[in-house]
Amino acid sequence: MTDDRSIPSRRDLSGLPRFEPGTVWLVGAGPGDPGLLTLNAVTALRHADHVVYDALVSDEILDFAAPGAHREFAGKRGGMPSPRQRDISERLIELARAGARVLRLKGGDPFVFGRGGEEALALASAGIRFRIVPGITAGIGGLAYAAIPATTRDTNRAVILATGHSAGGAVDTCDWAALAKTGAPIILYMGMTFLGEVAAALMAGGRDPRTAVAIVVNATAATQRTHVTTLDRAAADAEQLGLAAPAIVAIGDIVNLHAALAPFSLNATGQVG
Ligand SMILES: C[S@@+](CC[C@H](N)C(=O)[O-])C[C@H]1O[C@@H](n2cnc3c(N)ncnc32)[C@H](O)[C@@H]1O
Structure with a gap:
């Protein structure tokens, strides 16, 4: 197979939409x-x-x-x-x-x-x-770079995208117990500040404390870092390891696939893991 990237393809980019002034x-x-x-x-x-x-x-x-x-x-x-x-x-x-x-x-x-x-x-x-x-979106593509599929037939029929942004505040409009009961994996955006509160609310709502959690920091960048833990330990681990935003937090069985996939999955720098 050739690696010459300058070979012209059959399709040019002229069919793409035009950027009109005033739009x-x-x-x-x-x-x-x-x-x-x-x-x-x-x-x-x-x-x-x-x-x-x-x-x-x-x-x-x-x-x-x-x-x-x-x-x-x-x-x-x-x-x-x-x-x-x-x-x-x-x-x-x-x-x-x-x-x-x-x-x-x-x-x-x-x-x-x-x-x-x-x-x-x-x-x-x-x-x-x-x-x-x-x-x-970071919650799908970022997780993919961390070798965590958003769905597989063996793990889940649904996936929840949620924000943890208001979880510690007086006006947290998210019903975490209801989300916990679905059993579907939860992909948390802006989840680091109130990770402890969200994890506690999910466990109070019935999620197993040993549910797998992945915290993916700087997903898809050369500085990407993935930490796998459990729901009851996630907030303490994040604090201890200094994991900070931007981070995606995945909660559920899909995280268990990381161990099998990561050793073969090439990341943004062309390395595995
Ligand atoms: C205001 S939201 C914007 C989400 C964005 N519109 C998307 O679709 O990905 C910002 C949050 O997205 C997540 N995020 C965005 N880029 C990220 C990245 N490269 N790595 C990890 N998390 C990221 C983090 O949870 C961050 O706190």
Whole structure:
């Protein structure tokens, strides 16, 4: 088999959508590895006049943008408060009305815990046309890089994506006991701050304390780290090992597949494990 990547293919990229001035593309950049960008995401980066990007979008990905494109950070930076969602939406509207091709670039998928829905609604109310470009969400693609399949026929018929963001707060709207009772694996986004509270609520709801848990930090990046533990130990392990966001926490039998798959699964740096 040849390894010459310069051999032309039969298909060029001319069939991809055009980025029209005065429109906004809400694009998912995937969990970090630039190889997980979609062709539409690369098109958006190449043609955007203005890129408004979030904290989890790496420089490696931003470097696909045209040299003249204006880059504007709209995420949370070093302890500073995040910009208000309303201000970001208004900025997108302002740029589109000025005739720019506006790329709103988000980590993972824009519609999975990414506020893409809120921004799309704001654009629709302002009469601005937009295109949604889905991305690979960290809870599926990030776990895949850690050799943990979201489903297999032998383990689960359903999978739950949940956020742990409000779990320690007064307004935790998630019924953890109800989720526990489904028996389905739970994939937790933003789960590190309140991991102890979530684990306790799931065990109180009937989940076995020995349920397997994987904490995948910096999934798909060269610095990816996977720690496998159990539900009753997960929060203590995370603290002891200094595991911090961004991390995906997988809870359930799917995690048990990691031991068999990881020794053969090549990661972002081409190593196994
Ligand atoms: C605001 S949410 C955005 C989720 C994103 N829209 C997605 O679809 O993946 C941020 C959370 O996503 C998860 N996350 C995003 N990228 C990650 C990565 N590379 N490794 C681990 N977790 C990640 C973490 O739980 C992080 O706290």
